[in-house]
Amino acid sequence: MQSTVKSALLSLAIIASPMAIADSVNKNTQENTKKAAEQLTEQSEQQLDRYFHRLAGENRFLGTAVIYQDTTPVYQITIQPSKKAKKGWATSTDHDLKYKIGSISKTYASAIIFQLIEEGKLTLDTKLSQFYPKVKNADKITIKHLLNHQSGIFNYTSEPDFINYVFFPKDKDFLVAKIESFDSDFEPGEKAEYSNSGYLLLGFIAEDIEKKPYSDIIEERISKPYNLNNTYYGSDIKEGNGEVHSYEYKGKWGKMAEWHMNIPGAAGALVSNADDLNQFINLLFDGKIISKDSLKTMTTMDMKYGLGIFETSYGEDEDKLEGYWHNGGIEGFRTHLAYYPDKDISVVLLSNALRYDMREIYEAMLDAYHGKTVAEPEFGAPIELSKEQMEPLVGSYSSDTFPLDINLSIKDGQLYAQATGQGAFPLTAYPDDKFEYVEAGIEIRYDRDIDQFLLIQGGQGYAFNKEGGKKHQAFAVPESLLEQYVGVYGADDFPLDLEIMVKEGNLYGQATGQSEFPLTAESETRFRFKLAGIVINFDAGKKQLTITQHGKDTVLSKK
Template identity: 30%
Template sequence: MEAQQLPQNYEKKIDSLIGTEFGNQNDPGGVFLVAKNGKPIYRKAFGKANLELAVNMTPENVFQIGSMTKQFTAVAILLLEQQGKLNVHDPVSKYIKDYPGGDKITIHHLLTHTSGIKDFTRMKSLSSIAQKEMKPEEMVSFFKNEPVDFTPGEKFDYNNSGYVVLGYIIELISGDTYENFIQKNIFDQAGMSDSYYASDRKVIHKRAYGYHKKEKGFVNKTVISFSVPFSSGSLMSTVDDMLKWQQALNQNKIVNPDESQKAFQKYKLNNNEEFTYGYGWHLKEINGVPDREHGGSVFGFKSMGVYIPKEDIYVIGFSNCDCHSPTEITRNIAKITQTSLKK
């Protein structure tokens, strides 16, 4: 599908849709990309990447992607399974010997948010460690002795702690840091040269700065130590790199089809009830067509990605203020793109 086959008003439609939320050029903004068959058909930036320096956003800006990090963690686990180093049905206790109830919680439970482990983001004591440099082991120790919310496999309840445990398991098995493992096995393989494990100290070329909105206007984002969200939310990327990621998955560059299929299928709870999450992706529908989607939210940033396999449509949206959400806009862009390309 070449760009010229798009209806003439397609770009205008998308512009005005995004403009409802991201229309003020003097506010923090965002970047949106739409691809069909791996080729961008829409790619635009809105607002400012840095308010203090009055720098305009460009499509090349680097954003924190928050919980979209979970896709990378899940695929890293599947890669270790492909290498014969683990099985998704292994109990957590096989790798973390002293994990409370770890003989009943499997890697599969962690991947699908069905473990029942206490989500550290809901713990009141989180503020006591938010700015501390935490080792993965220390992060796991922070929540592992909390009472569980339910028996493993009993229900689906979105959970950041489970993905922190997965990151720690990746380190224990690979003998490498999570950051290095993702860099070598995913970013480098997919050609994602503008993706990083987040840092506020490193000089990151084309970084978009993150903001909160207060009554009196915008303020710089609250500082957290990225070792806290760790493998549940600490990666940074660009829309172009995220398209490369989607392409790498489609072309089985990282894991083989048998493994990647595990990420994109729905699973059942103990009572046989199906839920709409695979490994690192929500599995929903757009206009009745199955999709894979996930958002992210971390201080100062929001992200959302939607992929429709049947039509090979990928839409990704980033925002550098947690006051602007790209979630519904990204889904609506996917809907418009579907109908526009059918005509």
């Protein structure tokens, strides 16, 4: 499940470039890969161990991380709280612990829908109106629209009231009525935008067809036939069954409240462990769970979305890996599952406590797989700011993508932040105008040049602008020229479309399914979103732009 507020463009680099599905892996490739896997164990295990130990020691990560070659773990580590350990946590190579996997559940739901299609009980063109005619545009929405997030149905986890019922049991009638009450965000098939509502409905449709609860469908179609006995529909966490709690950090790790698992349903209610996740993705791509034809349809991208799965890639040249993935987030759990068919390797990352960029963690794992040096993450020491250094930051800030305003103030020589209707909290300063409020896992990155900050919490980022502050348009660009840049840009090897727009004489960007972000002009053709490390260069004559992030240039063309 995603957060109740959409993420900013910081998540852009999580999805890398697309690929064509590989139907098989030749023998030589398998032999070479196994050799590389042995080298990982010999040469890189200590570096990865130190990497994870540093994260745990800085209260940034708890969880399980495994790299698999086929079904064999070539690296594995688990870090969990320990009352016996002086440092409060302990490591092991036990990867049997079970985690709530959040939206990775959608890949399972998609597989079940394809099974029903293969049995003649559904088609991709079946209309939603056959099951739930009161949903807006139900007569236009197909099963395929639900699978690849093109239905236009409002995402129910984004409504303000969601937090008021997520912890309590609600039946199907309640949830369907919720979805029926929403207006459409767009016409079906017009564009793609991530929506948990579609997958919740897909689970209900499976129940209607099979005449049984979705938990039984998972057991009968996935768990039992493929011996995935640690994969099932979640309920209250049972530590005696090897299930772990999720945690939030407030000076120390504390257990988070549990959602009632009827609420996420097929969109995010499954529980699993690392071995089962790896086994599932291998069986899926071996054509065992659904047919190869169904798999090809499932992994064909349309508007950068597959049907319950996404494309990804890592590295370049001889190190390049191309594959498929899905991630998840529910309560304090953050999960990642990726599979690279050409090398037959999987990366499984299951966290039940996270205050770090998950992308950086699984990229470090892949770096180790390729024999690259994995350095320990660095965390700067707090610094003290003078009153003169803090005063320019004082003021009221608002965001187009966050529901509350935030006020920054100084009290007793300390910088404080306060959201609308909430208590003030102190901000600890770090170098380069970074601030943290550890107790709530909040990080703020400030840009003094344009009176803007990026608030990051739970892996989500939101840009805030100061009321009456400096305009983000540092270089004056004629609006007539800005209008030439307006449009939707994309490329076959880029996972998202990027829309460029003009608002009140300023340029903004917005990636598919994400929040808009301001672009500061550095020249008539060069623009920057400093807080996310994004630079965009426009070529109006060619109707193209080049986006640079994390040192990688990608050319997008106007559609």
